[in-house]
Amino acid sequence: MSEAPARTLMSDAWRSLRFRPDVIVAAVVLVFFLVMAAFPGLFTSTSPRRCVIGDSRLAPQGFGAEHPFGTDSFGCDLLAQLVHGARPSLLLAFVVVGIALVIGITLGVLAAYYLGWVDKLVTRVIEVLLVIPLLLAAMLLLSLFQGVDVGSGTLGTILLPALVLTMFAWMGYARYVRASVLEVKNHDFVTAARALGASDLRIMTRHLLPNAIGPVTALVPTSIAGVIGAEAVLSFLGIGVRPPAISWGLMISNGSEWVTGGHPHLLLYPLACLVVTVLALVVLGDALRDALDPRLAA
Amino acid sequence: MGRYILRRVLQAVGTLFLVMVVLHLLTTFAIQLNGNPALAFFGEHEPSASQLAAVEKRYGLDDPCYDQVGNPCAGPFVDRLVAYAQGDFGTNLRGRAVTEIVAQSAPHTLRLFVVVTFTWLTIGMVLGSVAARWRGRPADHGIRFTTVLVDALPVFVLLLLYKFVVTVPVHQWARSEFGSESWPALWFRPSFDADHPWATVLIPGILLGVSGSAAFVRLVRASQLESYSGEHVRTARSKGLPERYVVLHHVVRNSSIPVVTAVGLVFTEALAGAVVTEGLMNINGMGGVLWGAVKGSDVSLVLGVVTLLAVVTVVVMIVVDVLYAALDPRIRYE
């Protein structure tokens, strides 16, 4: 009986969401880019790492030609870069938000359930992290692990930015979860469960968590969108994904100077991908929040 | 209330101490793992032994603990704490006092933040209120769509476009039309001018503010929607109060609470935007100083500046908490 309210909430949300046209469009867009990230071979057969300097900055040639979207300053195929750049950008966002969620929910529940020193410790850590500027931490951590070989695979190239962004992404979830657990903690069903001899772990995972997870779920798409944007800024500052690895953020950062130089396509294609993805995620996030928050139901 | 503030201040001191410990450990390990930043000081030339020793001293790295990986270097940390407690925040590599550097650059950044905060609040309150008032209507959808679009646009793209597409022709035109010291010419100057700090920081600040305003619009909208369906609004309406009064006094005023909280929270985040804006618009501010210091491994400058920044942030947080308590009678001070 205890899980019932959360379940119906979720299924209500699902029912109200699946027929909204904006949600459907957003979902389709997202799936499109996820497929691109997972199977880049479906979209292009050109290697993004093959760059011929003599072919630099060719204008878009249209589909069917050798370089449908043209080439960048190094003579690399822009379409191939876009397609292969999707993976690091999206993977980074999902990894960061995923890990941050786990950390945030765990610490939030623990803090609210046990209170006392656990709560003090968690809130203190949150406060410390809020005071340290993200960018400074990014620089320091980056120089800290400079000598460490992280490999050149996709995971390797995003490891450092992922680490830094995760460190600073979980606090929001922890605060939310802590607040909502505090709210439901003293409800009858929790007291009842405790009286029946349920273990702390069981109470937390079976009774508290499902109730706390709703409001946090709504935050997820927006956070993913935020991380994709943050990656672009880190790339622009030269501390994100580094060349010759590719990401949308890096492409935007490299392309931005060429808008006035007569080659706007270098900026516009990656920017369009990023904006559309972020837009889709935010639409989903908003819809999810509306659906999950019964108080907002008109 | 007094006891509440006192407790918050004590907590804040603890937080500050922890921040300093964390930063000290991070920089120490970075130095131990990566070797001596003093070497980079000499570029292509090989420094002589005593030169290297002298520069290490300048970097504050002459303590042998910096050569031992894993050593937390407690000695230098305590020395630094003692110096800070006496108001001595050290010097940069060129012997310039950190406090002097901060005193010069902080006002520029503060001006930027003032413009940014003002933009956030204005855009957030106006657009958020409109969106909430006409929820589900075209105005609401339009506002949400636009803010998300602006939000998705990385701030540096916005600033680069502004700097390289807009400023040059507009500034030239304004100069020829009104003179080079006129307001319009200064507003659209391609880079910051310390002789006219407010005029030349205005538009970059607004752009930075606009690019971060989406979160505020969303926040205001959400909190006002909550208010519209809240008991007190229903009560007020049922008492027959005019809609205008209800909206202004019960909805808009209540939504200011989370907004004030959010301003406090995004303060450090805004520093990332400040680094980008200051770099592109050539503003000699805190973001740029910190950025340069980290890149140049100027350890004492980094730690000095961050400590000062942390003090400011903590103070802002306390003020926000106190404001929060003052604005919302439901919050108790235990």
Place this chain on the structure above:
Amino acid sequence: MRQARITTAAAAGFAAVALVATGCSAGGGDAVTEEPATVHLALNQDVGTLLPMDSNVDDNIAVLDVVYDGLVRYDPETTEPYNYVAEEISTEDNTVWTITIKPDLTFQNGEPVDAASFARAWNYAAYGPNAMANNYFFERFVGYDEMQGETDDAGVVTVEPTATELSGVTVVDDHTLEVTLNGPFAGFSTMLGYTGFFPVAEACLEDVEACAVKPIGNGPFQVDEWVQGEKVTASKWADYPLDEAPAFDAVEWTEFAGGSSWADFMAGNLDEGAPGAADLGDVESDPDLAERVVERPGAALTYIGFPLYLSEPWTNIELRKAISMAIDREGIIEAIVPGERVPADSWVVPGGVPGGETGTCEFCTFDPEAAKEALAAAGGWPSGQTLTITAGTDEEEAELFKAIGDSIQETLGVPYELETTEDFSSKRRNREMTGIFRNNWFPDYPVNENYLAPVYASGDPEEGNTNFGYYGAEFEEAIEAGDSAETLEDAVAEYQKAEAALAADFPTVPLWFSVSRSYHSERLSNVILDPFSGQMKLRPLEVAAE
């Protein structure tokens, strides 16, 4: 040497016309008072100091060039040195040099510019614990070693320096200075115009920190104020006794600290500008602007180093040749930095300094077929290995080295990774490189020797030189022969042999030389660029009234 970035001080344009049209004064009053002619320039690098002994980047050198006068100055066209503050510089054996100084010269604070003022500056720079950037200029002086001390591996001082003054510098009388070098060096007098050899006043050393911010010069301009991080302003020194003084009244340098100043030039706020690759569109669309450009070949050489201190494949000369011939220098320059570099096929800038000639590097042209053959001759690239390319964090350099990696990958099929790191210098010095890496050399004085000895000579057959682990017996001999030659011409010829020995050993791969290019506003004329730094020469500059 200085880590020369090819930045040219920027400046600005259209302003002049617009200003004249509006009568220039902001208030718009009719009484046009005689405004002082001010040149507005940019400092694109981070300038840390204005102390001559410590100034070693293009931008503070450019400022100090009008604030201080050196013993010699260089002809902007031929780079030939001529005496300026020095009356005469003479030597019998290229080891002991006698310098006499013109009488009645003073610093801007009234102190005399005499033999003691030079000795003072040189001793300060040479004393190790002062950690001056230009310390290494005095390596050839007798008594230099005693001023350096020793440290152990951890950097702790074990032996303090035993001297605070160069024993090789003697003040003979007020206006005569005697310098004794460790050995003969024919090019010594050509070094003396460099910033590191400027004199300083006594008051300067009494408060070095103040003097680093507000120099006490002996040149035609004095620094009025330096708001650090923002701008430097300088104006004419009324009592300047010599004749090479600028024809305008003041200069204002705005600091850009690595940012772009092109938009400010285009908007008319600066008198000089250097466009980035993406800004060239502006230039093409403005034919008027295309006429206000001054270009001259620069002197900075960018080249690739190999970790010769490791074993195969780096020690295999065929592999080094293969990499060199696999790089499409021209294509890379055209795409990334059009007009700002010229492909290099020598280790010494051709025409820029005595002894510099083109074509000394046989394997420095892009030749995919020959490159593949050379790689095959080297036994191929170890399969499964990735070529690491290490460069500093400068954005433009990172782009250039990515393009180099692409070019090698395309030609030789060798996969690469690019490592851009802050610790570039210390990694190189500590011999931690695992692949090829970027190097840049900027000459400090105009002799071909400066491209060779400081970079490659070590006298250590076992370990080789620090950065590359290179040792060439023939090379070392030629350098020694040059140093002890009778005349500068003979010396230059010997140094050329050293370059030939280097070409045979092929320890490094020359990539390209810098090109200085500067756009200026309509009010400037007689714009001449410095042959070394590429900075606009301020002294001959002519400025039309605002």
